[in-house]
Amino acid sequence: MSAESQPDVTDDIDFVAERDSEEFQELRKTHRSFVFPMAIFFLVWYFAYVLLADYFHDFMSIKVFGNINMGILLGLLQFVSTFVITALYVQFSNNKLDPKASKIRERLEKEGVN
């Protein structure tokens, strides 16, 4: 019901042909080549941290400076990596994804009106 109930420009678009088009496949590849490796990276890094905190107490208890130990340091690094990945993704989307996506969208919306 999400598609039929709205008067919409997409009724006349041949989505199968569009999906198979080189332009769209390129966009899809660009998108996946960033989000998949990044998702795997942060999940591995997060669970490495979880396992360290869960099973390697001695390592996490090593004092680095003052009362700050490896545990606190690595925990704070999780915050830093989250912020950095967020910033990287925004930059990647603005520069690489958005131009490709809007080009296809604008063309399709124009075709749909005709």
Place this chain on the structure above:
Amino acid sequence: MNSSLILAQGAESTQVGNPLVNIAIFAAFVGITLVIVLKASKNNKTAADYYAGGRSFTGTQNGTAIAGDYLSAASFLGIVGAIAINGYDGFLYSIGFLVAWLVALLLVAELLRNTGKFTMADVLSFRLKQRPVRIAAAVSTLAVCVFYLLAQMAGAGALVSLLLGIDGKLGQSLVIIVVGALMIMYVLIGGMKGTTWVQIIKACLLIAGALIMTVWTLALFGFNFSELLGKAAEVAGNPELLNPGLKYGMSGTSKLDFISLALALVLGTAGLPHVLMRFYTVPTAKEARRSVVWAIWLIGAFYLFTLVLGFGAGALIGPDRIKAAPGGVNSAAPLLAYELGGTLLLGLISAVAFATILAVVAGLTITAAASFAHDVYASVIAKDKTTPEKEMKVARRTVVIIGIFAIAGGIGAQGQNVAFLVALAFAVAASANLPTILYSLFWKGFKTRGAVWSMYGGLSSALLLIIFSPVFSGSETSMIPSIDMAIFPLANPGIVSIPLAFLLGWLGSITDPGVEDITKQAEMEVRSLTGVGAEKAVDH
């Protein structure tokens, strides 16, 4: 007579601050937000207005509202208390709660915004068979909302005794009724627009309050975090406070339990229906991205504050005094506020804690109502032959019914140990919702049977494992201590139910003899990445 005397004495010796000040500040919050809700409701004409706030919020506004929706009283009072008492192991929670947002940012938010209209079911049923998938998605949406809602309402009762000095069961019930009635009013009148503004205001207050307390606490230690940590360990009389293991390091089972919790936290967030629904309140996918980015900054900053506040409460008040106070672990943040800024800061923080419950239950209620009216009523009961007016009428009635249910549940749950409900909501979201969301967005071979198996399998396995776990029966801290049917040793079901749901989604899809609509599948893929044909903002 005797018991009331003891209660009065107890209240005198441990009660800090002035309940009247707390109530007055909370009343001011209610007054201001009500005026804003009334103003916002003038434009509630269409379903897109009511469910999605006219899709007219900016990414910044929506990101702030997401933070308001996500940072519940449990994460504020609970995490500060957990760090004060359990030290490092309390900090582990907040990391999971934050990192989880990367799943939403990278894999879900924008694609979902581009393909859906109002609910999670819109996306999941886009290219599969409408009816079975929509019903399954609605069932798991309602389940997550109800668990989360009950946890919040039960928490409201506990907060009352702590912050307003109301100890009696009747008094607590009355406050739960007031909170529930206010919530019904906000959602009924204001719809998504009103709810969003309540969440934005609450998020600003909560984060500002936490920031003030953080700077204040750090200033007391000459902005030397290491010194603060040292003092916390010294007051606790336990240097292990700064190391992991105090809570989860006890045994092999508790260690495994923590991994299970970590899985549910990191995969559950992007499957929480009330979070997903927020992505429809912005006009474009780009604004949805901006929302998550803002939410990540705000939520990340907030959890950094709680790290300071938790160890600060440990250092300035000490675990023993916190545990002895009414409200126990949850009283760490309010006690710290009183220690720092006296009655006024305590009043502010108390009011913020109440506003937090109000905003979170409002967000949950509108999500549940939208899912029932849009997915169950309009698509299944009325078989798509309904009008938007009628659907909204059903949604409004659902709001009232859920509100009454929440009040009754909150009163019934008083004194019960229902802390596991939030963890259960995350586990269900991670098992029943996230696998199907990811499969339908990224796997061409995903089929109806896979979706149905994965959603019902994830939901029922998470529920069954909880029922047969020690949180439900068999130990002193269980919900029902008198019987013992705990055959599953972990308090968190995620480590079993999440992989199971992924497996069922795959198995169901490869064994499904039916064929799916290939044009719909292509359409979903093109739409999700380009945003062509996505619902636009409503003009007024």
